[in-house]
Amino acid sequence: MRSRRGPQIDVDMPEVDHLSIVREACTRKSHEYSAVWCVLDTELDQSLADDLVREASRTSVELCLSTPCFEFWLIMHHVDCTRPFQSAEEAKKKLKSLVPSWSEGTTRFSDFSHGLEDACRRARKIDPTGREVSKNPSTNAWRLVTELRAGLD
Template sequence: MSPRVPKPSGSRRENDPVSRTTDLRRRPSGSKDERRSYLILCEGKTEKLYFTGMRTRLGPELAVDAPGGSHVEVVREAVRRCVDEYDEVWCVLDTELDGDLIERIQTAASEARVDLALSAPSFETWLLLHLKDCASPFASAEQAKKALAVTCPGWSEARTRFADFRKGVDDACDRARKLHGGERDPRLNPFTDVWRLVESILR
């Protein structure tokens, strides 16, 4: 999908303290640009396949990519890709149960005004929540992947399809919100706030 050409600077409020990713929300009703647009940069192929599968003809425009590089480099890449052209810009990343890594990601995103959808230890935590409650901690990302493969026979990172998880989206959002009593701390295990991005797309 080719990103839209940015509107002339006169169409935006100058010195708006609100995040740059919200600047294009005030579009005239009925205009060809009425559909919301998202830039979603993912850490890996699994996440990319999931969000690519969420594209619909009448839904929001989803520009999804997995550019490679470190977690912080993914955030910086989001900035380089003209964030002003999108209503919302997100990076979908794993925490890998590393507190220092989480801090570096959050710092980079704060400086760049990019939203984060983090999962601990990995994105597979979010996928598992489509299928069942998932409150026990994982020792590693690999353990989470193995648990998902057992719960969803036939699943693999390269064969991730949103269609296989579509029916459980509402359950996943509800379960993710309730993890750890609703506390939103990516240092928790398991953890995911991917539901924030998913609900934004679906609403």
């Protein structure tokens, strides 16, 4: 993603709670970037998801949320999956069964790049608006992919 052409992307992984990440992102948008996205998990916490959406709309920060976890977005690169997960750990086990070499510390784009179009299509099918962020399972990561691609044109 980091290239001289197209959008310039900075990745930051602060060790703070989800709401603090959204608040920090707001300060960066106004000073450093034209668009700021927070890529976060809901961990099946409806209250957290609601708070994140409320805070992001107040601060004009875009959210890329996955329920129960980001790994669901990665699963969608390999298979169509619409059954609910009982936990983030269950989703991670499913991903590991699909990509045996995967681990949280070693996510390689090459393991998922071939399925990007399928993942976007599958995720849009579950949530066409990208706004049903607490639906289990769901991910609106396709919105971020769409915006990044638009920046490459």
